[in-house]
Amino acid sequence: MKTALITGATKGMGRAISLSLAHEGYHVIACARKQDDLLRLEKEIQEVNAGVKVYLRSCDFADPEQVRSLCVWLEREVEQVDVLINNVGLFVPGHFLDEDENALRQHMQVNVFAPHALSRTVTKSMKARSEGYVFTISSVAAREAVPSAASYSVTKSALAGLTNVIREELKQHGVKVTEIVPGSTLTSSWDGTTVPASEFILPEDIAKAVVSVLSMSEGANVDKIVVRPRRGQI
Template identity: 40%
Template sequence: MKNALITGATKGMGRAIAIAFAHEGINLAINSRNANDLNAFKAELLQINPAIKVFTAVADGSNKTELLQFAKNTQLQLGTINIIVNNLGMYQYAKILDDEPGLFDRMVNTNLMPAYELYRFFGKSMVAAGEGHIFNICSVAALNPVVDAGIYSVTKAALLSLNNVMRLEMQQHGIKVTAVIPGSTLTDSWKGQEIDKDTMVLPEDVASAVVNIYKMSKGANVDQIVIKPAGGQL
């Protein structure tokens, strides 16, 4: 069995990806700040596939110390990690000149730092194993900055750049790295707004893309995939 670590897995795209991997028989490591959410989701995943292992940890993925402890415990519980999905993220609607104090640090620690630290933690063991796949959930804001979400756009562009460096470092070792770049996706970022789901990308669409990319032949890698609403960005 393969083992996957997914950050931000109890909601939105991360949740859909975890469910999709459970259907594929892949063991999972997931974290959340909310123990009740974790326990409920673990039960759901095991109902989907009782044969898999699901390791959970109450940990804030934007806190480096807690993130690395989660990584260490995951390795102890599951062994070699074959798949990393860097999904944890936050969105703040604000121009940079209007950013509240501390927003820059929170954005960097949520949208960028976890991918860097988990790459550093698991990268060499992936090289030693000669296989693995890292997915970085970016955003179309990395390609076309949204001025009304300034620092979000900056951190997602930095994540895409980090993804590209990872891929170049890892390609000689047989490790795949893919940037998943969704447009307007129906997640909690849109909570409270009246939205027609048929005008948006669904989390399940992103999960389907991730699983199908992972299942490609050993010699194939998708450098990046852009998934936008059929009718254009909202």
């Protein structure tokens, strides 16, 4: 059985991916900020598939020291990660001229620096084994700048670039890399909206995309998958 590491695992797309991979028989290393949420996810995973192992690791990805601690733990304690899902993300709306002066730095830490550090840590052993898979959960904002989410757009563009670099460096070593590019997805960032759920992408749609990619033949690599709401962005 293979092991998947999911960041931001307890909510939205991360939760859906965690449950879907557990259903497929993957052991799950779930990382998120709140221990209570992790324990709740562990119970949900065990209800989906009692035969998989669940490892919980609390980490505030906005804190560089906690990210470093997670990387050290992975290198020392985790024998093998077969699939890395760089899902954790920060979204704080704000226009370029109006947002807080620290907004870009804060977004960079969560949306770029954290997946950069985790990918460097995990892919070293993937390269040595000549196998493994890295997913980054990007956004359509990486390609179509959203003025009301300035720093978010900038950092998702950087994440897309990071994904391309990882893919190009590791493809000759048998490591596959896919960028998942969702549009408006019904997660907690849309709490309070009056838009019907039927107009959104659902977190389960993104989970299905990940499972589908993982089921492809050894020789196939999906560079990116773009998923948009049927009527366009909300």
